[in-house]
Amino acid sequence: MSYKSILVNLDIDGPIAPVVKAASELALRWNAKLIGFCAADVYLPITGPEGATLAGEVWQQMRDDDERRFKELRKEFEALVAGAVETEWRDAQERPTYALVQASRNADLVVLHASDGAATKDTARRSDPGSVVLQTGRPLLVVGTDTAHRVGRKIVVAWKDTKEARRAVFDAVPLLQAADDVVVATVASTIDQWARESIVDVVAFLARHGVNARSETIESYRESDSLIELIDRHDADLVVSGAYGHSRLREWAFGGMTRSLLDEIRLHRFMAN
Template sequence: MYFKSLLSVVEVKQSDRDLKIAIDLCSEINAQLSVMILAVASLPPIGDYPIGTADVWVQERQWDLAALDARVEDVEMLVKDADISATVIDEYPELARVGHSVGRRGRYVDATIIGPDLFANEMLKAKVIDGGLFESGRPILLIPHGTKPTLRPKRVLLAWDSGVECTRATREALDFMACAEQVHVTMIDPDTSSVANGPEPGADIAAYLAHHGVKIIVDRLPSGNDAIANVIKGHATDISADLIVMGGYGHTRLRERIFGGVTRSMIDKPGFPVLMAR
């Protein structure tokens, strides 16, 4: 079964580009679209601020809420004209609560979309990815500028390292991979020890995928002292991949997410649509 519901997170002042991408993806797989329109609330003035500062803060909030209401109306008309099933909601959290808001909404869809305009928003990008990846229990779909996303991919690169996160991503993308023409199970410098992959790295996951009707090619690649993320992206180019599937690695430290090296590199400059799960 393909995804049946997708969440598109858009900043209140963004263009419609991310929304149109999300609409096209939902139309492609007959999924419902949830749109979360996001504005960031300023912290209330505390302490020795000039007289009148609180009044300015209240006025700014009124402007922000009015902008949210107007944007909700515009988006509701947009999705209505697109003739898809959709819901539109607005959120007005402070910056520190953005990830939590996205994660909470993301629990009730199959995946959260990070479109190119939001991807270019340095203030919100990390917060939205953090919430979608760590707090929703669902995968995220990263769509950087200049890529052509599809949820009916012909060629998929599965970045495999035998980890739990990668296993989760594989399960989330299983239906897409079963319908693809080729799925390249890609391993970089695979460990052949008995506690890792065994003498034939990739054989176990290939057998699992084959049971689900996936057409598999196992690619074991040397890094050649290059960064693993670069090898993955280079191989994706070589095989003309439509989608990269991978696990997202990280942990919490003082309530900030610290991403692993490969995850960070793929988030910063993916170059391809990436379905990432944790």
């Protein structure tokens, strides 16, 4: 099992080197095609009837500027990859989150960088990681600010016996197989026999896929804080988890653990829904 195509999302206004470096290393690891992707939209200037013509001209100028920026980013993307793997380029003048969700159908794994937490504040210029993971139907690797190590050197699996967590563990198998150290951890206010049996089953499942994992359970009412403390204690650079959330009017409402992990922007986070 491996990833054959990796889609890396690039923010039009942000630095791209860290996320391209992480994605290209993963693509090289599995000899996967690396698809560079960038989308952006522009806001129509608000003006009265007398300024409609000028507003239209300004709007078109901003779109032309974005087209030029797409070309610059493509050159930078290809220079950073430097021919190490097969590449493809795609861009779209569309809302970034919507466009990324559509483009994800062509990938086994989506990689993006998020300088914000659970929700971006500029939906016309940057993809929203929370919305992406809940809509793509593909696993999402959110690259954190700490890029000193290769992704997946030491991994903590945040285990909860739900379909989202099962999906995340299965989708993360290639990363788990390549890791130096894997801990499957359950943090809950009460660790009962059901929880203990489920974590044993996950460790056994991973063993059948060649992953030598160990388990750890922590009883705590501070589930999110205790998980982050466990990740730091094990010096993990990647956490694997299910993503829990639902649509609420025009926003997404996230589960407490999902929001906490999305807000931990220093960490690499692998999520599936």
